[in-house]
Amino acid sequence: MRPHPLCTPADHRLTRRRFLGTSAALGVGAFALPAVADELRKRRRQVLMIWLDGGMSQLESWDPKPNTAFGGPFRAIPTSVPGTHISELLPDTAKQMHRLAICRSVSTQDNSHSAGVDRIQRGDPKNRGVTYPYIGSAVAKLVGPGDSGLPPYVWIKPGNGGFIDKHAGFLGPKFGALALGDGKPPENLLRPATLSAADDDERNELRKLADKRYSAGRATGATDATSHAFDLAEQLQKKVHLFDPTKLPPKDVERYGTHDLGRHLLLARRLLEEGVTFVKVTSYGWDTHGDHFNGAASLHPKFDRPFAAILDDLVQRSMLDDVLVIVACEFGRTPRINGHLGRDHWPEAWSVAMAGRGIKPGVVVGKTNDQGTDVATDPYDIGHLFHTWFTALGLTPRKARYLNDDQPLPIAHDDMTPIPGLLA
Amino acid sequence: MPVRVTLAVLLLFTTFGLSAEPLHVRLDAILDTAAKTNGVAQSGPADDGEFLRRAWFDFAGRIPTATEARAFLADKSPDKRNKLIDTLLAKPEYATHMAARFHLMFLERLGDHPDWTKSLQESFAANAPWDRMVRDMLKADTPGASFFLAKRLENYGQQPVDYSALTRDVGRLFLGKNFQCCECHDHLTVDEYKQQHFQGLHAYFRNTFLVDAATARVGEKPTTTKTDFASVFTMVEMATAPALPGGKMVEIPQFPKGQEFAQPPDRKTKNPGVPKFSTLATVADQLPTAANRDFSRNIANRLWFLLIGRGLVHPLDLHHAGNPPSHPAALDLLADELVTAKFDLKFLLREIALTRAYQRSSLLSKGVTKAPEAKHFATAIEKRLSAEQLFAAVSTATGAKPADAVRAKFLKAYANPPREPEEDVQPSLKAALLLRNDEALLALLLPAPGSLVGRLAGVPAENVAEELFLSVLTRLPSAEDAATVAKVLAKHGDKKADAIGKLAWALLASAEFGVNH
Numbered sequence: 001m002r003p004h005p006l007c008t009p010a011d012h013r014l015t016r017r018r019f020l021g022t023s024a025a026l027g028v029g030a031f032a033l034p035a036v037a038d039e040l041r042k043r044r045r046q047v048l049m050i051w052l053d054g055g056m057s058q059l060e061s062w063d064p065k066p067n068t069a070f071g072g073p074f075r076a077i078p079t080s081v082p083g084t085h086i087s088e089l090l091p092d093t094a095k096q097m098h099r100l101a102i103c104r105s106v107s108t109q110d111n112s113h114s115a116g117v118d119r120i121q122r123g124d125p126k127n128r129g130v131t132y133p134y135i136g137s138a139v140a141k142l143v144g145p146g147d148s149g150l151p152p153y154v155w156i157k158p159g160n161g162g163f164i165d166k167h168a169g170f171l172g173p174k175f176g177a178l179a180l181g182d183g184k185p186p187e188n189l190l191r192p193a194t195l196s197a198a199d200d201d202e203r204n205e206l207r208k209l210a211d212k213r214y215s216a217g218r219a220t221g222a223t224d225a226t227s228h229a230f231d232l233a234e235q236l237q238k239k240v241h242l243f244d245p246t247k248l249p250p251k252d253v254e255r256y257g258t259h260d261l262g263r264h265l266l267l268a269r270r271l272l273e274e275g276v277t278f279v280k281v282t283s284y285g286w287d288t289h290g291d292h293f294n295g296a297a298s299l300h301p302k303f304d305r306p307f308a309a310i311l312d313d314l315v316q317r318s319m320l321d322d323v324l325v326i327v328a329c330e331f332g333r334t335p336r337i338n339g340h341l342g343r344d345h346w347p348e349a350w351s352v353a354m355a356g357r358g359i360k361p362g363v364v365v366g367k368t369n370d371q372g373t374d375v376a377t378d379p380y381d382i383g384h385l386f387h388t389w390f391t392a393l394g395l396t397p398r399k400a401r402y403l404n405d406d407q408p409l410p411i412a413h414d415d416m417t418p419i420p421g422l423l424a
Numbered sequence: 425m426p427v428r429v430t431l432a433v434l435l436l437f438t439t440f441g442l443s444a445e446p447l448h449v450r451l452d453a454i455l456d457t458a459a460k461t462n463g464v465a466q467s468g469p470a471d472d473g474e475f476l477r478r479a480w481f482d483f484a485g486r487i488p489t490a491t492e493a494r495a496f497l498a499d500k501s502p503d504k505r506n507k508l509i510d511t512l513l514a515k516p517e518y519a520t521h522m523a524a525r526f527h528l529m530f531l532e533r534l535g536d537h538p539d540w541t542k543s544l545q546e547s548f549a550a551n552a553p554w555d556r557m558v559r560d561m562l563k564a565d566t567p568g569a570s571f572f573l574a575k576r577l578e579n580y581g582q583q584p585v586d587y588s589a590l591t592r593d594v595g596r597l598f599l600g601k602n603f604q605c606c607e608c609h610d611h612l613t614v615d616e617y618k619q620q621h622f623q624g625l626h627a628y629f630r631n632t633f634l635v636d637a638a639t640a641r642v643g644e645k646p647t648t649t650k651t652d653f654a655s656v657f658t659m660v661e662m663a664t665a666p667a668l669p670g671g672k673m674v675e676i677p678q679f680p681k682g683q684e685f686a687q688p689p690d691r692k693t694k695n696p697g698v699p700k701f702s703t704l705a706t707v708a709d710q711l712p713t714a715a716n717r718d719f720s721r722n723i724a725n726r727l728w729f730l731l732i733g734r735g736l737v738h739p740l741d742l743h744h745a746g747n748p749p750s751h752p753a754a755l756d757l758l759a760d761e762l763v764t765a766k767f768d769l770k771f772l773l774r775e776i777a778l779t780r781a782y783q784r785s786s787l788l789s790k791g792v793t794k795a796p797e798a799k800h801f802a803t804a805i806e807k808r809l810s811a812e813q814l815f816a817a818v819s820t821a822t823g824a825k826p827a828d829a830v831r832a833k834f835l836k837a838y839a840n841p842p843r844e845p846e847e848d849v850q851p852s853l854k855a856a857l858l859l860r861n862d863e864a865l866l867a868l869l870l871p872a873p874g875s876l877v878g879r880l881a882g883v884p885a886e887n888v889a890e891e892l893f894l895s896v897l898t899r900l901p902s903a904e905d906a907a908t909v910a911k912v913l914a915k916h917g918d919k920k921a922d923a924i925g926k927l928a929w930a931l932l933a934s935a936e937f938g939v940n941h
Contacts, residue, residue, distance in 0.1 A: 127612075129605055129612070129613060151853070162854070163852060163853055163854045165840075165841065165844070165852075166841065172850075173850055173852065178853070186853075186854070186857060187854070187857065187858075188857040188858050188860065188861040188862050189857060189861070190861060191860075191861055192861055192863045192866065194863070194866075195861075195866070199922075199926065200860075202926055203926040203929045203930050203933075204930075206908070206912070206926060206927060206929075206930030207929070207930040207933045207934055209908065209930070210930050210931060210934040210935075210936065211934055211935050211936075213902070213904065213905070214934060214935055214936040215935065217787045217788055218786055218787055218788060218795075218806075218941075219786075219788065219795030219803070219806070221806070221849070222806045222849045222851075222935050222938070222939045222941075223935040225849060225850065225851045225935075226851040226933075226934070226935040226938055227935070228851070229851040229852055229853050229855065229856040230851075230856045230860070230933065232853050232856070233853055233856040233857045233860055236853070236857075237860075237861075
């Protein structure tokens, strides 16, 4: 039975209070040894998630149905994989098709944005009376911070930034997202001009000394957690160059585009190069209930060009074998075109694209019926996708468990398995 | 298990045998016996500095000034701790601080209202009994107290009023039972939490509404029928009148149409009217009573949590047979004595503060390397400081008078988001960055007249360490601490204020300063 929506509330309360005792496990200090760092560098596992908030239309992207009742005005074009066509609104992406895998029979449940975003990003595990982490927090926990010295889950988004604890669910705030509002660094990242680096180091050493003395003879949880926060601040401060747009090669700026999604994907590439475990890039405004076709004609190219550019760059840097790339939204859009020439919310039959680590390149899995109104092959829910993605990352979602205190919790929906045909 | 039975019997006898003793003595007896049984080594008593800092944070919401600290440390009288507790309980800061703690616990940063703050402060200043305070909150017909419901009856963005959350919060916060999962079915893992409990509680509130957010005014439509509900699993149709969990359903009186109101609503004056049968008046009458065991156990457990750092039942809102109190006799005793004392909160807080359990050190017992589980209360728990307590401590320590904007920024960085109870120590990156780099905050450590750094720059080098540690950490420096201070001062020569600024920053950023240990 489908869990009642009110039974998986965002503010369910067995969330925090855990994990403080284990703060040191994430400490960056553990990676100070060069040998350890080298080893980790070899085995990086990373994720780039592109979240098109509001819902990209599958009919104008991954699953076009030209010349049908609901197909809309756009054509389908051939791609670099013979026999596979996608919408003409994604010409650059079409040339990347041999690197991509598309699942065209995604069938999820939530028809509203608030429920959909949550359910898709949390992977809809069975209700255990706890709030599950968003996939970014989940991967941060399961894969770890890697060798970057940066927080494992960074979220680039338009608007405000901050520290978004609630994504972490029961994993606790440490696994929340560091959100870079408009790609800008977090507040107070920069050392004030009045404070020299030497002064900063000196006071910080004094702080560490004070903590060492205080924790002697005590339980170390609070001290470790405090140190962790300061260490992370220190590491982040060292990466300030990442946020300086003047350091970007003009050619890259041109290839990615100067709009939000372009700039943010370029920053994402730099963060992935630095080794951040999970980078999510959100683009808003895809909820085209009215004037959908003009909207799509303007929106889709803003995704198409930088998406193709980042795939090229990841390949050029030999990173695509390590980085799992996911393009998702909370749902697709209705085949039916409404009275405002818009498409509405459509979780019943839509598409998700992916590439990179652990994913079979150049494949299309599943299909919708001729009019695109329903899936024509096995439907796959978000739980199946979580199994697919976790497996691609080398995790074992059928076996792996979170430990919420002593309560073992599966990392993905118990009754589901990876989608056949998508994994390399 | 015969051993346990014998011990339980012994314990029972011990408790009864000592019933003439003050409450705090009996509480310690229960904890000590349990520690012995479990083979847990208890830490020794906190030293004067640790106790002083803890008591100030808990009863005045800030640290003492260096002068206040020095006076206490110098006092040689054997009963100075008891005197300090009584002094702090009598200070006006007790009322403002307790109001702030209860605001945090019962509004969970959903919002604030000046009338609400005022009513809480007046209640604590007058030591109003808890049953009366809750009666006022639930009846919601007096300005201030009504804010508990009013805020929860507000629309949240585009969402409709979240009556489910309101019902859940009443259960959690006043009865210690989170019935959230029972809205649609009996609880899946807690047998004794039933859908009837949620729905019965919900029936008291489902016809309430917000009249006016500015004045926190709450209105009520007449309740004339039972609430229908069905489990999503069994689909069996049921109905309930307002009822406390486990209690009898209220008889819903029937009035002829048009005669449901004692005082009819008036659109012109925006008066919502008063129904003859008011479910709010009913719940206010039925819930906060001595006879309601859940009610007294919940608040006793929450007061214990406030001072000790962990509930006897923990999590605080999961009282049920599968999650029994760590020390059942202690919770019974606290709840019973609170009822006997007619819900006198100050009485209970004072007794808890007088226990050896409260006055234990956060240092582990000698020879112990692994901290005993918190539920044994064998070592003082490092308590989370609210953002407000921590800011008050920063202000006191630095001797600065920070602007409201600095306070707002600080609270934002250190507080949890709304609806996230602040129960555990959770240092955040955001707070660390603020403390490291925010210029307005760092300005508190500049040498200004009356500021910590300004003051210390003027004292002889050999006195800096003592004054600094007393001002910031409420204790004397160890020999090592003093040596570090001397070294840093020597290194910076005539840039004394700079050196002191760095030392003071390090202490403000330390874990020791950031928790109530």
